[in-house]
Amino acid sequence: MKQVTLLVLLTCFMGLNAQVDNSLFLHIDKSKTKINKEIYGHFAEHLGRCIYGGIFVGDTSSIPNINGYRKDVVEALKEIHIPVLRWPGGCFADTYHWKDGIGPREDRPSIVNVFWGGVTEDNSFGTHEFLDLCELIGTEAYISLNVGSGSVQEASEWVEYITSENISPMTDLRKENGREDPWNVKFWGIGNESWGCGGDLSPEYYGDLFRRYASYARGAEYKIACGANSFDYDWTEQVMNKTKNKQHLMQGLSLHYYTLPYNWKKKGSATNFDEKEWFVTLKKTMRMQELIDNHSRIMRKYDPNNKVGLIVDEWGTWYDVEEGTNPGFLYQQNTLRDALVAGINLNIFNNNAETVKMANIAQVVNVLQAIILTEGKEMVLTPTYHVFNMYKVHQDATMIPMDLVCDNYKFEEEEIPAISASASIKDGVVSITLCNLNPNESEDLSINIGDSKYSDISGKIITGDKMGDYNDFGKEPKVVLNDLKVKSPKNGKLNMTLPSKSVVLIQLK
The missing domain is CATH 2.60.40.1180 (Golgi alpha-mannosidase II)
Incomplete structure (x- = not known):
């Protein structure tokens, strides 16, 4: 018989062949x-049909809506007590210029979504629409600032526009656009995947850039630095080293890890799979524990008092897109296998609540491991949705x-x-x-x-x-x-x- 004691870890000991009494x-x-409720967070990017058609249809749509937001999706999100929603990306965030998405919708310039399908968007869903949605469903907002193609001034003015009560050009502009009081936005990401689509930066350069952006993001209470891609431990090492003794600027460090049955060239089908792919998918998703252990060990070297939380703000399964859909829209079905992936990861996050302070599954509607799928007037709640509905009992509970x-x-x-x-x-x-x-x-x-x-x-x-x-x-x-x-x-x-x-x-x- 094999035996092991685990106080905060998910997995049991592997290696012996004898059957045991569970x-x-x-x-x-x-x-x-405490298990932070934000561990049960979500992610909405301008990607495929996540925003347009998934969340927002406009107030003239024949699809039942509340001021343009799909009524069925709003009710489904409220049911699972969604605690935090990340926006506008993702890779899209580092091409997004927030002033294009405010003011009268008919006057807003369009944008080409260069990362996801090359489609043209009309910017009808912007800052006000996102923050009004958060108030409608009762969730915290998590906004990713544009570091890749933006400027410190642009980021600073966005924070001021949203949070400031002072008399200033940005608060005057907000009031002109119909919002008298500031929004209470706590969470701010300083760039996204700066090692890749967010600028292809070195960790040393990004560390300096983070300090600069964070210094001018006055009004941003909880600032999250761009962390590593999966097993890139050097990124964590260098960014933490660059920000040591400056941790009043950083409250969180992100981590991205996607579960793929095979690899980035051949990801596998979302629905047509055998037991081998089932096994490999679950085995790979369990490596989340390894990632948390190793990244947090590096973080604690520079932050021994555990003041910087680990933010797993992109996680979930990634398969080949459904046949006949736009490859840039990342639309995939969601099976019982995804429910197990969700349950395993949420158990890992719960058991590591001292380290993991937020997590955001990718993504909320119609993209990757979505909890909701829409098609015209129809809506489907996926197996992953039901896991989040089941696990909501852990939000702000004690592990x-x-x-x-x-x-x-x-x-x-x-x-x-x-x-x-x-x-x-x-x-x-x-x-x-x-x-x-x-x-x-x-x-x-x-x-x-x-x-x-x-x-x-x-x-x-x-x-x-x-x-x-x-x-x-x-x-x-x-x-x-x-x-x-x-x-x-x-x-x-x-x-x-x-x-x-x-x-x-x-x-x-």
């Missing part, structure tokens, strides 16, 4: 770290440390832990989220809750008949959130069975 021990009495011992899910000559887990407590309610990564076999699990007494127990489950099940337009959804019957604990233990390829929530009151 057990989860919750240390409820040691709970102290419960745990010991997890579990069997491995084996495929051919490789293996990964069969179970992923995280837990939290809020208002006396214990919430446990679990993923069974094995698509073929159920997993029995014993959960030790100690001496705590709970009289009420409930369960929810997301699963499907097949690995590739997904929800499509005009069809009965195949992957939804359902109730799950769970037996009451006995002698401080809750014994249950996790069905194959499932995401499960257990709540104890």
Whole structure:
């Protein structure tokens, strides 16, 4: 039998072949770290049909809308308590000049979206439209400033336009455009992917540039520096070194990591895949823990008091686009496999809540691992949406440390832990989220809750008949959130069975 103690990590020990009795021990009495609600954040870029047609249709559209925002999408976002929304990009952010997107819509100049499809946009969705949307759905705004093709003055004036109460040209301009009071925008990104589409900069040069932009972004409370692409640890090292002793300028450092079954040239199909691709996808997405460990270790070297949070502001699956769609629109379907990817990553973020302060799945509507798909007047809630709806119980809850011992899910000559887990407590309610990564076999699990007494127990489950099940337009959804019957604990233990390829929530009151 193999055994391991894990207090804040997701995975169980791998390597031995003997089957084990799966057990989860919750240390409820040691709970102290808050799971920031912003870990459950989202991302909306001017990319494909995310903004236009996905979120915004205009107030003259025949699609039911609230001041131009799709009514069905607004209601769906409010249902999952979306805590923070990142905009306008992404790569688009470093071509976006904010003054083109304010004032009367008929007077706004157009822009060619050079990164995503080469389409021409009319700038009808700009600063006011985005921030009004955030107020409508009750979410915090996270704005990415243009460092790649913009200027310090442009960035500084945008912050002033949005946040300032002072008498100034920018506040006067805001009032002329119909907004008397400033918006309360806390989160600001200083550039995006500056190592790539955001300017192709060296980390040393970007570190200096960040200090300059951040110094003039007065009114920006929480400034987020552009961090690394996946396993580029040198970027983190150099940027943290350049900003050491200047951490009053930096509150967060970003990280981008996408889960691809294969590689950037051959990403694989979103729906037509076999068990090998299922296994490889889940194995690769579990490397998020490795990334958090290694990047945070470098960060703590320069920031020993943990004042700079890790911001995973782009994550999710990336497959080949759906056949017949614009390659630059990154439109892909979303299956039960994506639900498992979402559950695994959110469990990792929960268990690393001391380090990870925000995360933003890419993207909210019609792009990559979208939680919502739209087509004309129709809307589909994807399996990933239902995971976010299930996991919303963790927002601003207190993370419960745990010991997890579990069997491995084996495929051919490789293996990964069969179970992923995280837990939290809020208002006396214990919430446990679990993923069974094995698509073929159920997993029995014993959960030790100690001496705590709970009289009420409930369960929810997301699963499907097949690995590739997904929800499509005009069809009965195949992957939804359902109730799950769970037996009451006995002698401080809750014994249950996790069905194959499932995401499960257990709540104890």
